[in-house]
Amino acid sequence: MSFKEVCPDETKIEQMLDGTLPSEAQRRIALHLENCPACQDKFEQFARRATLLPEGAPQPDERRQETVLHRLMEKLSGGRPEAGEQADSPQGEEPYLPFLHPADDPEHLGRLGPYDVISMIGQGGMGVVLKAYDPRLNRFVAIKVLAPQWASNAAARKRFLREAQAAAAVSHEHVVTIHAVDEAEGFPYFVMHYVLGVSLAERIRRTGPLGLKETLRIGAQIASGLAAAHAQGLIHRDIKPANILLENGVERVKITDFGLARVAGEIQLTQTGQVAGTPEYMSPEQARGQALDHRSDLFSLGCVLYAMIAGRSPFASSSVWDVMDRVCNHPPRRLQEVDPETPGWLAEIIEKLLAKNPDDRIQSAAEVAKLLNWRLAQLQQVHADPPIHSSSNLGLTEVRSEPGRVGPDGPGRHAPALKAMRKIGADAPRRSPARVWVVAATLLLLIGTLGVTEATGVTQLTATVIRIFRPEGTLEIVVDDPGVQVAVDGEEIGIEGAGPHEIRLRLGKHQIEVLKNGKPVYQDLVTVNRGGKQVVKIGLAPPDKPAEESPAGKSRKIKSFTPEEKTITQDGMTVKGNAWRIEARENRTVRLFEIPDPGVEDCTVFYRAKMKSEGLVGRAYLEMWCRSPDFGEAFSRGLMNPVGGTTDWASYGIPFFLKKGERTDLIKLNVVIEGKGTLWIKDLELIKGPLRPLATR
Amino acid sequence: MDDQLKTRPSLLLDLRDPDDGQAWSRFVAIYSPLVYRYARRHGLQETDAADVTQEVFSAVARSIRRFDYDRQKGTFRGWLMAVARSKLQDFLARRDGKLVGAGGTAALRRLEEQPSAEDDDAFIEREHRRCLFDWAVEQIRGDFQEATWQAFWQTGVEGKGTKEVAASLGMTVGAVYIARSRVLARLKEILREIEE
Numbered sequence: 001m002s003f004k005e006v007c008p009d010e011t012k013i014e015q016m017l018d019g020t021l022p023s024e025a026q027r028r029i030a031l032h033l034e035n036c037p038a039c040q041d042k043f044e045q046f047a048r049r050a051t052l053l054p055e056g057a058p059q060p061d062e063r064r065q066e067t068v069l070h071r072l073m074e075k076l077s078g079g080r081p082e083a084g085e086q087a088d089s090p091q092g093e094e095p096y097l098p099f100l101h102p103a104d105d106p107e108h109l110g111r112l113g114p115y116d117v118i119s120m121i122g123q124g125g126m127g128v129v130l131k132a133y134d135p136r137l138n139r140f141v142a143i144k145v146l147a148p149q150w151a152s153n154a155a156a157r158k159r160f161l162r163e164a165q166a167a168a169a170v171s172h173e174h175v176v177t178i179h180a181v182d183e184a185e186g187f188p189y190f191v192m193h194y195v196l197g198v199s200l201a202e203r204i205r206r207t208g209p210l211g212l213k214e215t216l217r218i219g220a221q222i223a224s225g226l227a228a229a230h231a232q233g234l235i236h237r238d239i240k241p242a243n244i245l246l247e248n249g250v251e252r253v254k255i256t257d258f259g260l261a262r263v264a265g266e267i268q269l270t271q272t273g274q275v276a277g278t279p280e281y282m283s284p285e286q287a288r289g290q291a292l293d294h295r296s297d298l299f300s301l302g303c304v305l306y307a308m309i310a311g312r313s314p315f316a317s318s319s320v321w322d323v324m325d326r327v328c329n330h331p332p333r334r335l336q337e338v339d340p341e342t343p344g345w346l347a348e349i350i351e352k353l354l355a356k357n358p359d360d361r362i363q364s365a366a367e368v369a370k371l372l373n374w375r376l377a378q379l380q381q382v383h384a385d386p387p388i389h390s391s392s393n394l395g396l397t398e399v400r401s402e403p404g405r406v407g408p409d410g411p412g413r414h415a416p417a418l419k420a421m422r423k424i425g426a427d428a429p430r431r432s433p434a435r436v437w438v439v440a441a442t443l444l445l446l447i448g449t450l451g452v453t454e455a456t457g458v459t460q461l462t463a464t465v466i467r468i469f470r471p472e473g474t475l476e477i478v479v480d481d482p483g484v485q486v487a488v489d490g491e492e493i494g495i496e497g498a499g500p501h502e503i504r505l506r507l508g509k510h511q512i513e514v515l516k517n518g519k520p521v522y523q524d525l526v527t528v529n530r531g532g533k534q535v536v537k538i539g540l541a542p543p544d545k546p547a548e549e550s551p552a553g554k555s556r557k558i559k560s561f562t563p564e565e566k567t568i569t570q571d572g573m574t575v576k577g578n579a580w581r582i583e584a585r586e587n588r589t590v591r592l593f594e595i596p597d598p599g600v601e602d603c604t605v606f607y608r609a610k611m612k613s614e615g616l617v618g619r620a621y622l623e624m625w626c627r628s629p630d631f632g633e634a635f636s637r638g639l640m641n642p643v644g645g646t647t648d649w650a651s652y653g654i655p656f657f658l659k660k661g662e663r664t665d666l667i668k669l670n671v672v673i674e675g676k677g678t679l680w681i682k683d684l685e686l687i688k689g690p691l692r693p694l695a696t697r
Numbered sequence: 698m699d700d701q702l703k704t705r706p707s708l709l710l711d712l713r714d715p716d717d718g719q720a721w722s723r724f725v726a727i728y729s730p731l732v733y734r735y736a737r738r739h740g741l742q743e744t745d746a747a748d749v750t751q752e753v754f755s756a757v758a759r760s761i762r763r764f765d766y767d768r769q770k771g772t773f774r775g776w777l778m779a780v781a782r783s784k785l786q787d788f789l790a791r792r793d794g795k796l797v798g799a800g801g802t803a804a805l806r807r808l809e810e811q812p813s814a815e816d817d818d819a820f821i822e823r824e825h826r827r828c829l830f831d832w833a834v835e836q837i838r839g840d841f842q843e844a845t846w847q848a849f850w851q852t853g854v855e856g857k858g859t860k861e862v863a864a865s866l867g868m869t870v871g872a873v874y875i876a877r878s879r880v881l882a883r884l885k886e887i888l889r890e891i892e893e
Contacts, residue, residue, distance in 0.1 A: 016878055017874070017877065017881075019879065019881035019882030021878065023875075023879075026875050030874060030875050032871075033874065034869055040860070043859065043870075047874075047877075068743040068744065068746075068747055069730055071747070072751065073726060076729050633840075
């Protein structure tokens, strides 16, 4: 080896330590250093002088206060208090209500259209609710105004008004009457009947679970209100105890906020505590962001009935994702375990409403109302519990009432979770002041579409690119199939043609889910930090196209890998002939190879391999990471085509789309095993193919 | 005109846009530790310091649009810390059970009595630099491999010897310098982006 390089001068040393030297020069110096002890010492001296922070790392005794500080920062950065919700104001500062005109009466907050606004009753994700007086009709009204942060969004405004008008068409004793829908100073609002009373949520919070008759009465009234709305083709979408008002005195049910969840869902992807924050009463189809019909409300009604008996939602949990998982995948704890007094027929009705599949539920709200009213009438006439089997006359024929029947999960499965629920319940009131801080969202989610033709013989692929811009970077999801839906935090993102759509995400964890035919094919939890800079790119491998097929177009091999080459992960790997055998005792990501500076750009990179499984419980798939100075690090995973139960060799491949100007300086090839067992892999190759945008979709 | 371009007060301008949540959270990330530590420095308990900080940010959020950016009149940080100082006084007055107007002087005295080796300005200057550093570090931490990061952190921040670090990380000395250099370059870049 020969090094013509002379010892770097002091300027060079400083530049090297400073990070201002070009990388090629750095590399030369690094190489030189290996062979020049004198320079090593010199560098050492300079480096010690150039310590970056005189204070150094935080001292251990600062740790405790750092956690307090950390919590504070989380709270503060959730949103700026002025943006819509009222600030936590010990000094009694006024709420931010820019749409109000000064009031004639100093006792009033202000005026909105013809109404004298008296006070603010509350606020939700959509806007504020005001108590006002209508001088023309001499009555109190409740006015809901679209929150300032949404009022400037024309689409949101239109949607808000449209939904309010639709809801206004429903006239029923158990639906809050909407008197008027209007707009003032660019702020849309609607005027409702002022209900003096508490919400069912408040009622449950104050007095705990309700009695049987109460439950039946309230449940029947909700069901009949829903039936009236459903008859008009209106779906509520957000049936939960907070939207059920109980009028003082008679405790008559009034359902409020019809259809608004949809507005909320479209314009504010998440707003803590509102849409994604409380999916506890959502139906599985709603949680998955699928199309839904009136039966979604019936699932929610089941949740509300359950909550009246149990004192909490059947799917309550400490995290949104946990809740979603429970809603979608697990039966709730049986009611009779929660409260042994629950009659079997009621548990059955609720269980039936909570069926994951809408087809398995009771099919109409009217039917539920009829059932509950009938039971209520019986209870009021007779003292005895009516016979269980009579339920089969009322549309519950498929439900068997075997006394000892236990759900598929067996009893007690949810016991630990129950503890967590109780804890949350206890915490909730204390936490509420923090909620008012959580307002404005911070992220832009840009959605565009990009068509590509890829090289593995699959032509005419259309990729959907979703970008979530962060302060410092982008989150990008590439889905190579126009038939998929993408949901963030359970809210489906409508992908309608090209052009950016903006969606706001708050700080914290967000779930990205890609669905195909209603089934999740990809899920990832992305944390949005203050100024977070993580980039994720997901490509779904075409399902039925073995990588074997001759590549169309000009594709060429970048590199192939044989067992002569040493893999990065060695643990649990053995070479057998031309293949690797990988053992997994638990979920693991096996790092196979890294390709520095592959020199690719403006192309599709394919990672292909043959794989087979042997006693594999779970699934395995290819994973490819591309690191780039342009977009950070991103990956593509073969989730759509994982190795499952098959024991024969089959070809698998995943693409990674690199647009023009997106260079990559490192590609990592991994294989991910989710589960345990043995996976075989061979014929690894990295292929470069063209990236051709299509003129039309 | 050229001058204006050079001194783009980006953070502040962004902050004045009420819809720019990113600017807000970045602002919180950088400045809330500063305000919090300032309150701690003046003898407040952790939770009290957190309360005061929250009040400061609440006040800032309400009045940020009224703040006129003018370098001649004083810096943004100066203004922020003036708000912090006033909220701290209010807090001390409340805690001492006195009305702000009447007994405020006692609180003020208390504030001024805090003995320290350095004055507030030096403290704020130093802490601000540290807050910026902490923030920037958090932003870029995930961009680097663990070994790269360790090479940078141990040599650059903890002040360990390069050879020692190289040996413990299984890297060559040259690689440690490269790693350090790369991280540092990135760090500078991100700090440049937010410099007022």
